[in-house]
Amino acid sequence: MLLRVLALARIMFLDGLRRHALLGIVSLAIAAEAFGLLFMDFFGRDIGRASSDYLFSVMWMAGLLFLFFHAVQVISWDEERGAIYALLSRPISRSEYVLGVFVGLSALLIALLLLLGPVAYLTLLWIKKSLASVYFPELSMSHFLLAWAGVLAMQIVILAIIMLFSGLVRGGFPVLLLSASYYAICSGLPVVRASTAQHDGQGLNLLLQLMTALFPDFSRLDFKDEVLTASLSLDTAIIFTNFSVAILYACVMVSLACWFYARRDLQ
Amino acid sequence: MKSALWLASVMTAYACVFLLQESSATHEKYELSPTLPVQMQQATLGYFQQLGAEMLHIKSAVFLGGTPSGIDHESYVDNLADHFDAAATLHPKLLDTYYLAESSLSWINSDSVRRANHVLGKGIEARPDQWVLSFFAGFNSFYYLKEHDAAAEHLQRAAAVEGAPRWVGHLASVIAGRGGDIYGGLIWLRAMLADEEDPEVREFYENDIRMFENALTVQQALEQYEQRHGALPSNLDQLVPEFVPAIPDVGPDFILAYEDQSLRMMRP
Numbered sequence: 001m002l003l004r005v006l007a008l009a010r011i012m013f014l015d016g017l018r019r020h021a022l023l024g025i026v027s028l029a030i031a032a033e034a035f036g037l038l039f040m041d042f043f044g045r046d047i048g049r050a051s052s053d054y055l056f057s058v059m060w061m062a063g064l065l066f067l068f069f070h071a072v073q074v075i076s077w078d079e080e081r082g083a084i085y086a087l088l089s090r091p092i093s094r095s096e097y098v099l100g101v102f103v104g105l106s107a108l109l110i111a112l113l114l115l116l117g118p119v120a121y122l123t124l125l126w127i128k129k130s131l132a133s134v135y136f137p138e139l140s141m142s143h144f145l146l147a148w149a150g151v152l153a154m155q156i157v158i159l160a161i162i163m164l165f166s167g168l169v170r171g172g173f174p175v176l177l178l179s180a181s182y183y184a185i186c187s188g189l190p191v192v193r194a195s196t197a198q199h200d201g202q203g204l205n206l207l208l209q210l211m212t213a214l215f216p217d218f219s220r221l222d223f224k225d226e227v228l229t230a231s232l233s234l235d236t237a238i239i240f241t242n243f244s245v246a247i248l249y250a251c252v253m254v255s256l257a258c259w260f261y262a263r264r265d266l267q
Numbered sequence: 268m269k270s271a272l273w274l275a276s277v278m279t280a281y282a283c284v285f286l287l288q289e290s291s292a293t294h295e296k297y298e299l300s301p302t303l304p305v306q307m308q309q310a311t312l313g314y315f316q317q318l319g320a321e322m323l324h325i326k327s328a329v330f331l332g333g334t335p336s337g338i339d340h341e342s343y344v345d346n347l348a349d350h351f352d353a354a355a356t357l358h359p360k361l362l363d364t365y366y367l368a369e370s371s372l373s374w375i376n377s378d379s380v381r382r383a384n385h386v387l388g389k390g391i392e393a394r395p396d397q398w399v400l401s402f403f404a405g406f407n408s409f410y411y412l413k414e415h416d417a418a419a420e421h422l423q424r425a426a427a428v429e430g431a432p433r434w435v436g437h438l439a440s441v442i443a444g445r446g447g448d449i450y451g452g453l454i455w456l457r458a459m460l461a462d463e464e465d466p467e468v469r470e471f472y473e474n475d476i477r478m479f480e481n482a483l484t485v486q487q488a489l490e491q492y493e494q495r496h497g498a499l500p501s502n503l504d505q506l507v508p509e510f511v512p513a514i515p516d517v518g519p520d521f522i523l524a525y526e527d528q529s530l531r532m533m534r535p
Contacts, residue, residue, distance in 0.1 A: 042325045046362040053317040053358070060314045154314070187313035191306050222314060225360055 004092050005100045012074065012104025013111075022070060022108070026115060029062035033119050040127055048136030051127050052227045055120035056147060059113060063155040066112055071105050071162050072179055073172035095258035102163050102254050109155055117148045124227075136228075143226040146239070150221040153246040157216060158183060160253035167261035186215045193217075216249055297338065299330045299346045305353040312357070320358030323350050324367065331371050340375045348372055348382040355386045359393030369403045373411060380411040391424070401425035402435060409442055415531075419443035423455065433459070437472070440479075441532065449486045449530060453479040474520070479532065481515035482523055486530050499528045 016022055036055050043050040075098075078084040087097060121144055128136045158179065165178040193208045220242045226232055232239070302308075302323060312319040327350045330343070351368040354361070365387055372383040384407050390400045405421030408414045422439035425431055436459050443452035456479060460472040485503065488510035493499050500506060503514050503525050517523050517532065524531045 042328065043321070043363050045366050046360075049361055050321050050363070053321060057315050057318040151314075183313070184311070188310035191310045195306065218313060224317060 001096060004096050005103060008087070008092065008097060008100025009103035009107060012101055013107045016070065016104070016108040019070065022066065022112075025062055025065045025069075026112065028065075029058055029112075029116050030119055032058045032061075033116060033123055036120075036123050037127065045135065047131055048124070048128060048139065048228050049225075051136075052124060053224055055123060056151065056224045056227075059116045059120060059148070059151055060155075062112060062116055063109060063151065064158075066109060067155060067158050067162060068176055068179065070108075071159055072166070072175040074101055074105065075163075075166040076170065076172040076175065079170065094262045094264075098163060098167060098258045098261045099254065101166075102159065102257070105159055106156060109159060110152065113148065113152055113155075117144075138228050138230050140227060140230065143223065143229060143232065146232075147223040147227050149243070150223045153243055154218045154221050157218075157246050157250050157253075160250035160257070163257040164253045164260070167257040167264065182215065186218055189215050190217045190219055216246065221246060297333070297335055299327070299343045299350070301346050302349050302353050305356045308353060308357060317358040317361070320354040320361055320364065323354040323357070324361065324364055326350065327354075327371075328367060331367070344372070344375045344379045348379060348386070351386045352382070355389040359389050362390070362394065362397065365390040365400055365403065369407075373403075373407050377412065380407050383407055396428065396430075398425040398428035398431035398435065401428070402431075405439070405442075415442055416448060419448060419451065433463070433468070437475070441475070449479060449482050449532065452532065453483060478517040478521050481517050482521075482530065482532055484511055484515060485523065489530060 033055055036051050036058070039054045040047045040051045075084075078087070084097070088094065092100075121141070124139055124144075128139050161182050162175060162179050165175045165182075169175060169178065189208065189211060193205070193212065196204055196208065223234075223239075226234070308319055309316060327347060330347070334343075348368075351364055351372065354364045355368075358364070368383050368386045372386070373380045384404050387400050387404045387407075390397065391404065394400060401421045401424040405418045405425060408421055409418035412418075419439050419442040422435055422442060426433075426436035426439050436455060440452040440455035440459065443449075443455060453476065456472055456476050460469060460476065463469050463472060485506065488506045489499060491510050492506055503523070507513060514523065522533045524533045
């Protein structure tokens with residue numbers, strides 16, 4: 001089974017590499033990261049922090065563009081072009097197909113972030129060397145990797161949700177709308193929780209907590225602020241838990257996507 | 268030929284309308300547009316929250332850099348304060364927000380200086396390693412708001428931060444005395460002295476401590492007077508000679524002031 005999934009993932013990966021839109025995203029993101037050298041000129045004091053925030057935002061934006069303009073369409077493209085029938089006529093199940101697409105797109109996402117991550121780190125290193133230490137006191141490579149892994153984990157979760165919606169509905173545009181709505185709820189829910197935590201009843205708080213299980217709080221994987229610190233401000237156990245929640249959540253969503261897609265009418 | 272003529276006509280029409288638009292745009296009122304409610308920004312920005320705060324900072328800096336001379340500063344102060352407040356909420360660790368808020372907001376009016384201190388409060392909470400933020404808040408309380416007790420409190424917090432210059436603590440004690448807290452000022456000065464190794468600075472502190480101790484005898488006399496008469500005296504002369512043999516000298520670095528039934532150590 002693993003070999004079949006990997007073979008399909010390889011097709012998805014190569015198909016993605018051939019798409020000009022993806023090359024465009026990569027070019028745009030690298031150009032935007034290079035712009036970080038100019039962005040720092042807008043700040044007079046906390047230059048390192050502003051530059052780091054900007055570069056991670058570029059990585060996040062590039063990942064979102066990939067997810068919302070490529071990943072949401074992959075399964076619908078196969079369905080519209082009839083490629084799905086060619087694939088399923090082979091000894092490959094529908095669940096393996098969904099898993100193969102997920103693994104292939106995850107590999108593309110990792111490749112994208114692997115390309116942008118070192119560019120961002122080198123840009124930060126360049127900025128740090130060009131400034132007095134008071135403006136950029138610390139740059140930790142391990143914390144940079146942690147923040148990078150946080151971006152990847154969040155985007156893998158969104159990809160898993162895209163797989164689920166792709167298994168539930170037909171067409172790239174409905175999947176895009178559902179995924180964008182999901183992301184909006186995930187971003188907004190922590191704000192609602194923070195505002196109701198002080199003065200509303202336990203019932204509502206419990207409901208919002210349950211909703212967070214469905215719409216995870218991405219800010220728990222946002223470690224941008226740690227990049228410029230010498231020692232982590234968060235407990236490593238909390239960090240480990242946050243990553244574990246994200247990975248298990250993605251596993252649940254992909255499993256559900258496989259389950260739904262195996263039972264869906266393809267006509 | 269016809270199509271070339273048509274294209275030239277359309278392009279000429281566009282150029283005319285564009286120039287008309289540009290000429291009217293140059294007469295637009297110079298103002299800072301309001302920012303969205305911060306909760307809405309938090310909900311919509313997600314991972315871009317920090318970048319959103321930095322954009323608000325840039326927008327504010329660009330606006331302040333281009334303010335025409337003679338502009339009514341009160342016309343934009345509320346929007347500017349909202350920008351800093353939102354930026355500090357979205358990204359409380361970014362120092363630039365606080366530097367810009369302090370330099371642009373604190374001096375306009377009493378409401379704006381309070382808003383500057385409110386913004387600085389977020390920075391003090393998020394960046395406890397930055398003594399300068401508490402110093403800014405202390406300066407605002409002392410210089411603009413004339414709230415000496417609050418100023419002393421901010422400066423004491425600034426002095427407690429690792430790496431803060433030693434003079435901040437001294438300033439806190441002097442301002443505490445000025446605000447009527449002779450006891451607080453004296454305790455702070457003694458703590459500074461105990462921690463000081465430089466003989467010249469020690470002598471400086473010892474002199475201040477002597478003056479504060481002199482003032483403390485008057486403060487204690489005031490308390491005894493109040494216990495006996497049920498009210499504070501209208502002037503310090505009423506304490507002599509029953510409660511204190513003479514009003515002690517605290518000069519030349521200080522003046523002992525008795526205003527609004529409060530004893531203060533003022534700089535001459």
